[in-house]
Amino acid sequence: MVTMKRNTWQREAVRDALTQSEGFVSAQSLHSALRDAGSSIGLATVYRALGDLAGAGDADSLQQDGESLFRACTPDSHHHHLICRECGTTVEIKADAVEQWAKSVAAEHGFTDPHHIVDVFGLCRACSST
Numbered sequence: 001m002v003t004m005k006r007n008t009w010q011r012e013a014v015r016d017a018l019t020q021s022e023g024f025v026s027a028q029s030l031h032s033a034l035r036d037a038g039s040s041i042g043l044a045t046v047y048r049a050l051g052d053l054a055g056a057g058d059a060d061s062l063q064q065d066g067e068s069l070f071r072a073c074t075p076d077s078h079h080h081h082l083i084c085r086e087c088g089t090t091v092e093i094k095a096d097a098v099e100q101w102a103k104s105v106a107a108e109h110g111f112t113d114p115h116h117i118v119d120v121f122g123l124c125r126a127c128s129s130t
Helices: 009-020 027-036 043-055 096-108
Strands: 059-064 067-072 080-084 090-093 119-122
Touching: 009 027, 009 043, 009 067, 027 043, 027 067, 043 059, 043 067, 059 080
Parallel strands: 080 119
Antiparallel strands: 059 067, 080 090
């Protein structure tokens, strides 16, 4: 049974701020942006809302240097990311070869219904030229 979270003004504020952010952001930086814009939303509420958005598939999350980072994503689409290690620029990509590989490796070992997350880190064109 799926439990639906009710939309609150806080969750919508976090969703809007995340959508306006470039690349992956931490809860702390998103909270700072919200506070700078005059919001009274608390940091714990930002963490909770980001977790809910990620759980619902409305945000991507990853761990970098021990910190959870979040990014608004295209809902209901399986995709992967190219992420710049320097500036955080992120590109959503399709990777059909990865999909086939995951299914093949899973089947080879007797697994069914494989799920996976693939994030590729590198330097974007702008950061490579500096």
